Amino acid sequence: MGHGSLALALAYAKLLTCQQPSEQDACGECSSCRKNKTFTHPDVHFSFPFPSSSGDTASDLLGPWREQLSETLYFNYEDWMRHLGSENKQGNIPIKECRSIIKSLSLKPFESARKILILWMPEFLGQEGNVLLKMIEEPPAGTIFLLVAEKTERILNTILSRTQTMRIPPLLISDVATALEQKGIEASAAARAAQLCQGDYRHALQLIDQVQSPYFESWKGFLGNAYTRKMDQVAAWADEAGSLGREGLKAYMQYGLALLRAALLHEYVDQRPEWSPQEGDFLDKFLKLNVDIDAMDRMVGQVESAIYEIERNGNAKMILTTLGYGISKNIRN
Ligand SMILES: [Zn+2]
Structure with a gap:
């Protein structure tokens, strides 16, 4: 929407x-x-x-x-x-x-x-x-x-089958940034949220609150543990993130999704002006792991379905545990 x-x-x-x-x-x-x-x-x-x-x-x-x-x-x-x-x-x-x-x-x-x-x-x-x-x-x-x-x-x-389908493409990054600025949002925050929002204006509005992401360290830790298969740590992550509360957890998951998508896209596009230096370093290191593109795609899909289930009031810890195992499996093939 x-x-x-x-x-x-x-x-x-x-x-x-x-x-x-x-x-x-x-x-x-x-x-x-x-x-x-x-x-x-x-x-x-x-x-x-x-x-x-x-x-x-x-x-x-x-x-x-x-x-x-x-x-x-x-x-x-x-x-x-x-x-x-x-x-x-x-x-x-x-x-x-x-x-x-x-x-x-x-x-x-x-x-x-x-x-x-x-x-x-x-x-x-x-x-x-x-x-x-x-x-x-x-x-x-x-x-x-x-x-x-x-x-x-x-x-x-x-x-x-009785309708004619028209796909509405994502909004342009520049249009989202302009719209956010017109709402009085400061230019650099607007630019960053626009960059991360996947052409989704509603999502951009949510991202404004977290452009200085409090979630980065947590996702970085989780992905590291998933890669080294420290499954007890992955389970601890699922427990901790699972107790964030529904709204907080949704924002948390959206951030992780944006991070994984950035890693996925970076294969093709060497352009990442809106990430912080720490996030940039992390993405560089992540790319050096050479996770194959299909596995990246699957991980993005897994986070998306986790978000879908969370939005429908699924059991958060169970959803995150499943996600943790799914990501560990794909991140290292
Ligand atoms: Zn008229």
């Missing part, structure tokens, strides 16, 4: 409903544009996951949804659930919501020639989502579905 896919879908909906668009963009001034600005255009519908305790359909949650959109368009599922005060609940797009989508899209548009549905996180459509298939395949006249997903591989195949 940090690449701006939702922002893009909203901009597209705005353009499609604008009464006097220019060649490049919506006018920003007509009554449609003004309604889109507050996310209240009657022909731009929203659907998204929510916990069953919060309501029956997405329209019960339009208030908090608009608040969230006004705050930032670069938020993810966890941010949204936190916004609802439901971080420990499971979000869903239930059958009632699917029926409500069908109902609202079956009506004629109110003000525009088109009706648009922005369905955020279609990954959360379970088998009940199949009731939407017919409509997605043959939408009523003037109806446009914009599915905004994070991981297409988690979308029901029946749905995915």
